[in-house]
Amino acid sequence: xxxxxxxxxxxxxxxxxxxxxxxxxxxxxxxxxxxxxxxxxxxxxxxxxxxxxxxxxxxxxxxxxxxxxxxxxxxxxxxxxxxxxxxxxxxxxxxxxxxxxxxxxxxxxxxxxxxxxxxxxxxxxxxxxxxxxxxxxxxxxxxxxxxxxxxxxxxxxxxxxxxxxxxxxxxxxxxxxxxxxxxxxxxxxxxxxxxxxxxxxxxxxxxxxxxxxxxxxxxxxxxxxxxxxxxxxxxxxxxxxxxxxxxxxxxxxxxxxxxxxxxxxxxxxxxxxxxxxxxxxxxxxxxxxxxxxxxxxxxxxxxxxxxxxxxxxxxxxxxxxxxxxxxxxxxxxxxxxxxxxxxxxxxxxxxxxxxxxxxxxxxxxxxxxxxxxxxxxxxxxxxxxxxxxxxxxxxxxxxxxxxxxxxxxxxxxxxxxxxxxxxxxxxxxxxxxxxxxxxxxxxxxxxxxxxxxxxxxxxxxxxxxxxxxxxxxxxxxxxxxxxxxxxxxxxxxxxxxxxxxxxxxxxxxxxxxxxxxxxxxxxxxxxxxxxxxxxxxxxxxxxxxxxxxxxxxxxxxxxxxxxxxxxxxxxxxxxxxxxxxxxxx
Numbered sequence: 094x095x096x097x098x099x100x101x102x103x104x105x106x107x108x109x110x111x112x113x114x115x116x117x118x119x120x121x122x123x124x125x126x127x128x129x130x131x132x133x134x135x136x137x138x139x140x141x142x143x144x145x146x147x148x149x150x151x152x153x154x155x156x157x158x159x160x161x162x163x164x165x166x167x168x169x170x171x172x173x174x175x176x177x178x179x180x181x182x183x184x185x186x187x188x189x190x191x192x193x194x195x196x197x198x199x200x201x202x203x204x205x206x207x208x209x210x211x212x213x214x215x216x217x218x219x220x221x222x223x224x225x226x227x228x229x230x231x232x233x234x235x236x237x238x239x240x241x242x243x244x245x246x247x248x249x250x251x252x253x254x255x256x257x258x259x260x261x262x263x264x265x266x267x268x269x270x271x272x273x274x275x276x277x278x279x280x281x282x283x284x285x286x287x288x289x290x291x292x293x294x295x296x297x298x299x300x301x302x303x304x305x306x307x308x309x310x311x312x313x314x315x316x317x318x319x320x321x322x323x324x325x326x327x328x329x330x331x332x333x334x335x336x337x338x339x340x341x342x343x344x345x346x347x348x349x350x351x352x353x354x355x356x357x358x359x360x361x362x363x364x365x366x367x368x369x370x371x372x373x374x375x376x377x378x379x380x381x382x383x384x385x386x387x388x389x390x391x392x393x394x395x396x397x398x399x400x401x402x403x404x405x406x407x408x409x410x411x412x413x414x415x416x417x418x419x420x421x422x423x424x425x426x427x428x429x430x431x432x433x434x435x436x437x438x439x440x441x442x443x444x445x446x447x448x449x450x451x452x453x454x455x456x457x458x459x460x461x462x463x464x465x466x467x468x469x470x471x472x473x474x475x476x477x478x479x480x481x482x483x484x485x486x487x488x489x490x491x492x493x494x495x496x497x498x499x500x501x502x503x504x505x506x507x508x509x510x511x512x513x514x515x516x517x518x519x520x521x522x523x524x525x526x527x528x529x530x531x532x533x534x535x536x537x538x539x540x541x542x543x544x545x546x547x548x549x550x551x552x553x554x555x556x557x558x559x560x561x562x563x564x565x566x567x568x569x570x571x572x573x574x575x576x577x578x579x580x581x582x583x584x585x586x587x588x589x590x591x592x593x594x595x596x597x598x599x600x601x602x603x604x605x606x607x608x609x610x611x612x613x614x615x616x617x618x619x620x621x622x623x624x625x626x627x628x629x630x631x632x633x634x635x636x637x638x639x640x641x642x643x644x645x646x647x648x649x650x651x652x653x654x655x656x657x658x659x660x661x662x663x664x665x666x667x668x669x670x671x672x673x674x675x676x677x678x
Contacts, residue, residue, distance in 0.1 A: 094370065094436070096334055096335070097282075097283075097334070098153055098332050098333065098334060099125050099126065099279060099282045099283070099332075099333040099334075100123055100124045100125045100126070100330055100332050100333075101124070101125065101126040101275055101278055101279070101299070101303065101330065101331045101333060102118045102124040102126070102127055102128070102328065102329070102330040102331075103118075103127075103129065103130065103175075103303040103304065103328055103330075104117075104118045104127060104128070104129050104158060104159070104273075104306070104307055104328055105129035105131055105159075105178075105306055105609075106130055106304065106305040106306030106307065106308060106475060106481065107131065107136070107306075107307070108131040108133075108136050108139070108153050108155070109155070110305075110306055111132075112155060112158060113162075114159075114306065114328050115129070115159035115162060115163050116159070116162045116163050116410055117325075117328070117347075118171075118328055118344070119163045119167060119172060120166070120647065121168050121289070121327075121345075121346070121347065122330075122344040122345065123171065124172060124330060125171075125213055125278075126172065126174075126175060126278045126577035127163070127167060127173070127174050127175070127185060128174075128175050128176060128274040128275065128278075128303065129156065129175075129176040129177070129178055129274075130158070130176075130177060130271050130274060130304045130305075131153040131155075131156065131176065131177055131178045131180065131341055132153075132177050132268060132271075132307070132407055134410070134520045134587065134648065134649070135518075135520075135648075135649050135650050136153075136401075137180065137243045137245060137268070137410055137462045138242075138243065138410045138517075138518035138520075138650055140152065140153075140181045140182075140316060140543065141181060141242050141243050141410065141518070142516075142627070144181055144182065147183055148184065149182075149500070150182065150549070151180055151181035151182035152178055152179050152180040152181070152182045152183070152185055153178035153179075153180055153186075153388075153645070155178075155486055156176060156178035156186065157186075157189055157190065157193055157583070158246075160190060160193060161193060161197070162175070164190075164193070164194060164197065164199055164201060165197060165239075165270060167262070167263075168200075168201060169395060169623075170198060173261070173264070173278065174262065174264070175262070175263075175264045175266070175274050175277060176255055176263075176264075176265060176266065177266045177267065177268065177269050177271075177274065178265065178327065179205060179206075179265040179266055179267045180267060180342065180540060181210065181243060181245075181587070182267075182537050183206060183207060183265045183266060183267045184207065184535065186204055186205070186206040186265050187203050187535070189206075189655050190203055190263065191203055191247070192268075193405075198520060199298060199454075199597060201262050202260055202261050202262045202263070202536075202537065203261065203263045203265065204248070204256035204259065204261035204263070204264050204265070204390055204534055204535060204536040204537075204538075205264070205265040205266070205534075205535050206248065206252040206253065206264065206265070206266045206269065206532055206533070206534060206535075207265065207406070207533045207535060208246050208248060208252070208254065208265070208312050208529075208530060208531055208532040208533045209246045209247070209352070209530075209532075210244070210245055210267060210268075211245065211246050211407065211525075211530070212241065212242075212243065212244040212245075212390055214244075214529075215234065215241065215244055215275050215409075218525060218529070219233075219235055220416070221236060222566050223525055223526070223529075225409075225523040225524075225525070226435065226523060226524075227521055227523065228522040228524065228626065228638070229464075229522070229588060229589065229642060229643070230407075230586075230603075231536070231589065234409075234505065234521070234523065237411060237416075237521070239412050239519075240311060240409045240411060240412055241293075241409050241521070242411060242412055243410040243518075244407060244408070244409045244410075244597070245267060245407065245408050245409075245504075246268065246405050246406070246407050246408075246525070246530045246541045247267070247269065247270045247372060247406045247407070247576065248266070248267075248268065248269040248270070248273065248372060248530070248532050249270065249273050249276065249373040249401075249532075249545070249546060249641030250269070250270075250272075250273035250274075250275075250276030250277030250278075250280060250296075250373055251373065251532065251543050251546065252266070252269075252532035252534050252543045253266065253273060253276075253277025253278065253282045254276075254277045254278070254281040255281075255282070255534050255541055255543050256534045256536055257277065257278060257281040257282075258281055259272050259534065259537075260428060260536075261321050261536055262547075264277070268408060269372050270300075270372060270583065271295040271297075271300060271304035271647065272296070272299075272301050272302075272304065272371055272376075272581050273299065273504060274300055274304070274369070275296050275297075275299045275303060275331065275333075275384065276293060276297060276300060276371070276373055276374075279292075279296040279337075280293065280296070281294070282331050282333075282362075286659065287373075287546055288338075288400075288549070289382060289398060290374050290397075290398035290399060291337055291397050291398050292335075292336065292374075292397055292398075292402060293337075293373050293374040293376075293625070294337070294374045294375070294376035294377060294396050294398025294399075295337030295338060295339065295393070295394075295396035295398075296333065296337065297369065297371050297373070297374060297375075297398075298360070298369075298377040298381060298393060298396050299331040299333060299339050299341075299361070300333065300391070301360065301362075301364075301369070301376075302356060302359050302393070302602075303331055303341075305359060305362060306328050307326045307327065307328050307329070307332050307349060308358075308359055308362070309329050309341065309351070309356055309359035310319055310343050310347075310349035310350065310351055310355060310356040310358060311323070311326060311328055311348075311349035311350040312349070313358070313575060313660070314328060314354070314358055314580075314584070315358065315579075315580035315581055315664070315667060315678075316580060319350065319352075319354075319452070320349060320350045321349075321350060322346065322348040322349075322425065323348055323349065325347055325650065326347065326348040326513045326627065327343030327344055327347030327348060327349045327389075328343065328344075328347075328348035328353075328410050329341055329342070329343055330342050330344070330377070332488070337375065338392065338394040338395075338396075339392075339393050339395065339398060340386065340391065340392050341390070341391045341393060342389055342391075342427075342482060343389055344597075345389075345652065347645055349491055350389065351389040351390065351391055352385060352389075352391065353383045353384070353391055353634075354580060354595075354597065355391075356383055356391045357580070357587045357595050357635075358456075358581075358582040358593075358595070359408070359636050360378065360381065360593075360604045360632060360634065360636075361374055361581075361582045361583070361593025361594075361595065361631075361636055361638055362582050362584050362598060363585065363586055363591055363595070364592075364593070364638060365586070365589075365627070365638070365640045365665060366380065366503070366627075366640075367379035367513065367629055367631060367638075368399070368630050369412070370401065370402050370406075371401060372401055372405055372546060373401055374399070374400065374401050374525065374546075375398060375401055375402065375662035376396060376398055377398060377399065377555050377557065379557035379631055379632075380396055380397040380555065380557055380558065380633065381393060381632055381633055381634060382394050382395035383397060383634055384632065385542040386609060395558075397553055397555040397557075399552070399554055400548035400549060400552055401527070401546050401547075401548060402527070402548070403527055403547065403548055403581070403608035404524040404525060404526055404527055404528070405524065405525055405527045405545065406514040406523075406524060407522065407523045407524065407525060408520065408522065409520070409522070410518055410519065410520060410521065411518065412516065412518060412519075412523060413479075413488070413517050413518060413519035413647065413651050414479055414480055414481040414516070414517065415479065415481070415482070415485075415486050415515065416449065416477065416478065416479040416486060416514065416515060416517050416608070416651070417478055417486040417490050417491060417512055417514045417515040418475055418477040418478075419476055419490070419507060419509070419511075419512065419514065420473050420474065420475045420476075420492050420496045420508040420509070421435055421461070421473065421494075421506075421507060422471055422472075422504075422506045422507065422508060423460075423471070423474055423475060423478075423502070424467075424471055424472075424504040425464075425470045425504065426507075426677050428456075428458060428460060428472045429456075431474075431502045431503075431569060432456050432472075432474045434502055435474055435501070435502065436454065439476070439493065439494065439497065440498065442493045442496070442497075443478075443489070443490060448485065449478045449479060449480045449486065450479055450481060451478070451479040451480075451653070452476070452478050452479070453475075453476075453477040453653035454474070454475070454476050454477075454479065455474070455475045455477075455653075455654075455655060456473070456474050456475075457473040457474075457475070457642075458472050459471060459472055459473065468504040473508070475557045475655070476494075477653045479517075479651070481651075482531045483514045483516075486514045487514035488511055488513065488516075491511035491512050491513075492511050492546060492634060493588040494507065494511070494585075494605060495507070495510070503664055508592055514650050517651045518629070518651075519647045519648060519650065519651050520587045520588075520647070520648035520649075520650070522587055526546060527545045527546070527547055531543065531544055531545060551583070558618040558633070560605045560632035560633055561658060562599050562600075562606075562632065563599055563600045564600075564603060565600065565603040565606075565607055565674070566600050566601075566603075566604060566606035566610075566674040566675075566676040566677060568674065568675060568676070569674075569675045570672040570674055570675060571672070571673055571674075571675050571678055572670055572671070572672055572673075573669075573670060573671070573673050574668055574669065574670055574671075574676060575617075575666060575667050575668075575669050575671050575673070576664070576666075576667025576668060576675045577673065577678060578592050578596070578597075578601055578673060578678065579596055579605060579667065580594070580597070580667075581593060581594050581595075581662075581663025581664065581666055581667050582606065583659045583660065583661070583662035583663035583664075584658065584659055585645055585648070585649055585650045585657070585658040587645070587647075588642075588645045588646055588648050588652075589640055589641060589642050589643065589644065589645065589657075589663055590640070590641045590643070590645055590649050590659035591594075591638060591639065591641070592638070592639045592641070592659070592666060593636055593637070593638045593639070593663070594609060594636065594637050594638075594639070594663070594666070595634065595636035595637075596635040596636075597635070598675070598677075599635065599676050600677070601635075601655055602632065602636075604633040604674055606632075606635060606637070608631060609637060611626045611627075611628050611639075614626060614628070614639055617666060617668075617671075618662075618665065618666060619668045620644065620646065623633065624641055624642055624643050624644060625641075625642040625643070626639055626640070627639065627640040627642070628639050644662075645658075645659060
């Protein structure tokens with residue numbers, strides 16, 4: 094008898110992803126579940142601003158456009174839809190989808206999951222002795238002097254599983270973990286129990302691979318030259334089996350590439366230690382086995398799981414203030430002197446740097462000697478200011494920049510005209526005991542409570558299997574970019590950045606393990622000096638993951654870095670020249 098397969102396809106990796114992807118996934122081949130991931134820490138703040146303007150929203154409105162295109166086909170083919178597009182208002186999105194179904198003449202059974210919005214519970218929790226300390230800084234929430242505007246717990250997948258068991262065609266969630274969109278359907282279809290740690294952990298791994306849409310199908314891939322085409326790039330499908338193993342693939346005829354390399358890259362995205370925590374299970378990334386099958390098919394097996402942690406993570410956002418940036422274009426000769434002159438002139442015009450709560454200045458040297466074009470002579474000086482007073486950082490700031498236009502350095506020009514201030518939110522991660530969080534499934538006028546998963550009093554932790562490696566190559570070396578041999582993937586988690594590096598041959602990995610220590614990492618990336626850097630080897634897929642604490646300040650929406658989400662950090666490392674063993678090249 095053929096083994097039952099549950100085909101889960103994802104059509105969205107973020108709020109703003111390809112609008113046609115849902116239709117392409119439904120029409121492109123067989124799937125059983127269509128998922129969509131729309132949420133990030135920053136997205137919750139964006140949805141807050143939209144809900145302030147229109148209280149009935151607070152969800153990902155593009156989900157409705159996609160459902161208008163595919164809902165009828167999904168109902169006809171019995172494709173379940175599971176999405177976290179509900180954001181801050183899953184009930185509101187469920188109501189809007191019901192109205193859309195009525196307009197289309199469709200009978201859709203729609204459930205939504207509540208319980209993640211804990212904003213009104215924060216005062217009581219603090220009064221009960223839960224300090225809600227910032228996970229990275231250790232500061233208790235009661236020391237925060239700014240208003241918290243969103244507070245959501247990361248929910249697990251058992252509410253989704255219950256909604257599907259009750260007969261829902263569409264399950265709308267708020268802030269569930271990204272992986273829960275896969276865990277819930279798999280647990281429902283295969284009848285897994287709450288302590289099936291290995292199977293649940295494997296579903297978490299599948300969810301992590303799928304969550305960023307086309308990114309595991311060749312998107313943002315270091316060795317992009319190997320991807321046959323990026324036109325009509327495919328979105329991922331996980332063919333799940335009852336034992337938890339699965340195959341990552343995509344619809345035939347689509348662009349992109351599914352390989353051990355593209356899957357490895359996605360596994361390294363936005364993780365820290367090999368113990369990948371989720372509300373339902375702790376997935377052990379140091380047990381994952383990857384195997385290339387046929388074209389665009391990668392088998393994932395061997396995943397082991399430990400029980401989940403006793404605490405649930407919260408995503409809080411508070412109003413941090415206002416910010417503005419202006420960028421000077423510096424051309425040709427004497428770039429450092431021109432930049433120095435700008436600062437000497439500009440800061441006194443606005444009352445000095447001390448007049449603002451925070452300032453940042455960044456000089457990007459991109460000019461070329463004896464340039465072959467006008468643009469090749471450009472460098473850029475970016476000045477950013479932040480303050481709680483919007484008047485300080487608005488046109489009062491940017492107009493002063495423009496006042497210098499005819500009275501300053503030669504070749505004065507800017508990248509933009511004067512700009513207004515913009516508000517920004519700040520991410521505050523915290524923990525509460527897991528038993529304080531309960532999911533509630535709302536379906537056809539009834540509410541079903543789903544208790545959190547708590548770790549047992551005793552269990553035996555998983556031991557990662559030993560991986561044998563050959564000796565690192567020795568002999569002559571060649572000065573060359575690290576990226577000629579190694580791939581990377583980097584991303585953000587609040588104010589922290591992660592950077593995963595992987596090899597494609599065991600001997601290359603053996604060399605990487607010896608070479609890329611924390612000390613060498615800081616040497617190659619000077620921005621990381623003085624910051625806490627953690628190093629986690631993952632020999633099972635020939636990788637090392639680095640976590641840099643505090644590199645992104647207070648997080649993406651308030652970071653003053655040119656790349657506030659650390660998306661380019663890995664490619665920056667690949668560009669660094671090192672002495673590589675000649676056999677590796």
